[in-house]
Amino acid sequence: MDLTVLLFLLLYFLGMLAVGVISMRRGGASSMEGYYLGGRNVGPLVTAMTMQSTSMSGYMFLGAGSLGYTQGYYGFWYAAGDIGGGVVNLSVLGRKMRKLSQIMGALTSIEYLEKRYPSKWVRLFAAVLSVFLLGAYVLAQFIAGGKGLELVTGLPYEAALAIAVAVILAYTLMGGYGAVAYTDLLQSFVMIIGIVWILIATLQEVGGFTAANEALGSLDPTLLSVWGRDLAYEGQWGIVLGALLIFSIGYMGWPHVVTRHMAMRNPFHARRAGVYSTLWNLIFVSAPYILGVLAILVLPDLDDPEQAIFALAQNLLPSAVVGIVMAAIMAAIMSTADSILLQTGSIAARDLYERFINPNMKEVQMVRVSQIIVLLVGIACGLIALFEPPAVFAVVVFTTSVLGSAFLPAYVCAVWWEKANTPGALSSMIVGSGVAFIWQYFQLDGVTEIHPMLAGLVLSSLTMFLVSLLTQRSHPVPEHILTAIRETDELRPLPNRLKAQQDFALANEAYCVSYSSGGR
Amino acid sequence: MSHQGIVSANCEMEEEVWLEARLAQDDVNKRVAMINRAFQMTRLQAVGFPYLVVAFCWHWRRFGILRHGLLHCAVDRCQGTSITMEQLPLGAPIADAELVQPRLDTGLLHQKAYRHVTQARRHHLKQRQATSLHVSSARLIRKPLWKVDVSHAKYGEMALLLDGLTGGYYVMP
Numbered sequence: 221m222d223l224t225v226l227l228f229l230l231l232y233f234l235g236m237l238a239v240g241v242i243s244m245r246r247g248g249a250s251s252m253e254g255y256y257l258g259g260r261n262v263g264p265l266v267t268a269m270t271m272q273s274t275s276m277s278g279y280m281f282l283g284a285g286s287l288g289y290t291q292g293y294y295g296f297w298y299a300a301g302d303i304g305g306g307v308v309n310l311s312v313l314g315r316k317m318r319k320l321s322q323i324m325g326a327l328t329s330i331e332y333l334e335k336r337y338p339s340k341w342v343r344l345f346a347a348v349l350s351v352f353l354l355g356a357y358v359l360a361q362f363i364a365g366g367k368g369l370e371l372v373t374g375l376p377y378e379a380a381l382a383i384a385v386a387v388i389l390a391y392t393l394m395g396g397y398g399a400v401a402y403t404d405l406l407q408s409f410v411m412i413i414g415i416v417w418i419l420i421a422t423l424q425e426v427g428g429f430t431a432a433n434e435a436l437g438s439l440d441p442t443l444l445s446v447w448g449r450d451l452a453y454e455g456q457w458g459i460v461l462g463a464l465l466i467f468s469i470g471y472m473g474w475p476h477v478v479t480r481h482m483a484m485r486n487p488f489h490a491r492r493a494g495v496y497s498t499l500w501n502l503i504f505v506s507a508p509y510i511l512g513v514l515a516i517l518v519l520p521d522l523d524d525p526e527q528a529i530f531a532l533a534q535n536l537l538p539s540a541v542v543g544i545v546m547a548a549i550m551a552a553i554m555s556t557a558d559s560i561l562l563q564t565g566s567i568a569a570r571d572l573y574e575r576f577i578n579p580n581m582k583e584v585q586m587v588r589v590s591q592i593i594v595l596l597v598g599i600a601c602g603l604i605a606l607f608e609p610p611a612v613f614a615v616v617v618f619t620t621s622v623l624g625s626a627f628l629p630a631y632v633c634a635v636w637w638e639k640a641n642t643p644g645a646l647s648s649m650i651v652g653s654g655v656a657f658i659w660q661y662f663q664l665d666g667v668t669e670i671h672p673m674l675a676g677l678v679l680s681s682l683t684m685f686l687v688s689l690l691t692q693r694s695h696p697v698p699e700h701i702l703t704a705i706r707e708t709d710e711l712r713p714l715p716n717r718l719k720a721q722q723d724f725a726l727a728n729e730a731y732c733v734s735y736s737s738g739g740r
Numbered sequence: 741m742s743h744q745g746i747v748s749a750n751c752e753m754e755e756e757v758w759l760e761a762r763l764a765q766d767d768v769n770k771r772v773a774m775i776n777r778a779f780q781m782t783r784l785q786a787v788g789f790p791y792l793v794v795a796f797c798w799h800w801r802r803f804g805i806l807r808h809g810l811l812h813c814a815v816d817r818c819q820g821t822s823i824t825m826e827q828l829p830l831g832a833p834i835a836d837a838e839l840v841q842p843r844l845d846t847g848l849l850h851q852k853a854y855r856h857v858t859q860a861r862r863h864h865l866k867q868r869q870a871t872s873l874h875v876s877s878a879r880l881i882r883k884p885l886w887k888v889d890v891s892h893a894k895y896g897e898m899a900l901l902l903d904g905l906t907g908g909y910y911v912m913p
Binding site for chain 2: 731
């Protein structure tokens with residue numbers, strides 16, 4: 221056990237905690253919007269960074285490294301999609317979703333779905349599915365945290381996992397939503413510094429890219445191919461397209477990621493946030509995959525490929541730097557687990573318990589329900605991670621595929637297609653989640669050579685279009701929702717300054733005034 | 741808050757009152773010019789936007805001293821969007837204002853206000869400072885807005901909505 225590493229780890233955690241407490245106290249929760257959405261007052265840089273660090277963290281350090289280590293440059297299909305993921309997400313949903321959510325007075329992503337597709341079943345299904353899948357995502361973070369601590373401290377996996385889960389749960393139960401965005405910003409910078417540091421050290425170790433590729437080629441030429449080790453995926457375009465899509469558009473189906481659009485100060489910040497996220501992705505996203513590939517040369521006999529990046533850091537960097545890098549990795553994992561646990565707790569408390577069981581829930585009950593859910597999810601995930609830990613990569617691909625297939629058509633059509641109605645959205649969510657789940661459970665990708673994300677997404681989108689069109693007469697989209705959607709259109713060119721300096725808190729009132737003046 | 745609290749607050753509700761228009765009618769033209777010098781104001785219409793403002797109070801004891809908290813929560817009577825307000829500066833009604841018709845039931849609005857305030861105070865609860873909330877008053881108010889038609893030499897005709905309290909603006913579709 222290296223005391224220098226542990227000291228840096230401890231110092232970093234304390235620093236994160238301090239940032240969290242300060243931003244929570246300064247930002248306060250003076251309004252419901254403040255509590256859930258940071259008062260819709262988050263700038264483009266924080267929007268981009270919080271989206272990226274929440275989306276990636278644990279997966280990037282374990283899953284991506286493992287994919288590179290086992291499949292060589294095949295992982296770049298995932299990386300290529302991921303690099304463009306932020307800008308795609310912000311361009312397609314950012315501005316319109318920010319406006320529509322404010323006009324409709326929605327504070328959570330699930331509430332937004334119910335307001336756009338008015339039906340309690342939409343909320344019920346979306347909330348239950350989100351709680352289940354976000355719980356699975358938390359599981360991946362726990363495993364990542366346990367494995368990271370195991371390597372740093374030398375403790376057995378079980379003990380390291382117990383410590384990681386206890387720290388994450390304590391951090392979550394005492395933390396607040398307001399703090400998350402700002403700690404994410406700080407962590408995103410530390411993550412990028414950490415990964416670049418390991419990359420430089422590894423490249424020095426292997427003698428640069430060219431030498432590394434030559435050495436890999438002599439080991440196994442197929443590692444240099446984009447079709448995977450032994451060309452396992454050669455010509456399987458259904459798999460490759462799914463790998464490309466999963467992180468390029470899959471994020472648009474994540475409830476805890478799309479909430480970031482709703483928190484933007486200004487809808488027009490979406491463009492700038494897209495640029496920031498792409499710049500960050502260009503540096504950050506490809507590095508873990510490259511590191512995984514290079515680890516084949518540096519550490520050819522790794523028992524657990526998911527520890528490739530941790531092991532590289534430990535073997536190649538001085539203790540103090542390992543401490544900083546490991547702290548960054550652990551804090552990133554913890555911050556993701558923290559924000560998803562909080563999101564899960566709030567969905568369970570607000571979108572399920574308060575909406576369906578006890579509408580007159582008191583303050584104490586709200587907090588208790590939320591805390592109990594966080595604890596239950598935490599304990600359940602901790603037990604699974606202890607007795608039967610799945611691979612982080614598999615869990616992340618599973619949750620992203622199911623969430624993306626279930627919610628992506630519903631979120632995208634909500635702002636881009638006026639005919640998208642409640643039956644269309646509900647059936648699309650059911651079909652999308654069902655297909656992606658069944659596809660992975662029965663491993664149909666091996667039989668069909670089609671990635672579960674691709675299968676789920678195509679079928680859920682088709683369902684959305686077909687059912688919406690077939691039920692237009694019986695379930696027309698209410699007039700007030702149509703008016704709200706039209707309000708999100710950019711009707712004409714306007715001076716940039718005039719657009720950017722608008723007070724978007726007036727969007728809701730403007731909508732009602734125009735709705736009222738129109739006599740509708 | 742008990743349901744009795746809601747009922748009694750409903751009973752106490754008075755006629756609609758207006759918030760003070762800090763951006764007076766005479767200053768609207770100047771404000772429009774500040775937004776964009778090229779704007780020519782062609783029409784001005786006052787709008788009264790309906791809100792329900794509920795004042796919540798609570799008490800707690802710290803270092804042996806009984807302290808009181810007060811928070812106003814304004815809930816939009818058309819969409820149910822809620823905001824907190826520290827002050828409630830009342831003013832005279834604006835003549836010939838277009839009154840937006842409320843669409844939501846006040847019982848529902850009370851619930852939304854209560855939920856909003858409980859959420860806003862939720863982090864205090866984590867520090868075990870939670871106490872029960874009481875409704876101290878509830879009022880139907882009209883927030884002053886200015887709907888302004890403007891023309892721009894390059895960009896043509898458009899309508900702006902100006903906040904009568906803060907002077908903020910929004911380009912109407």
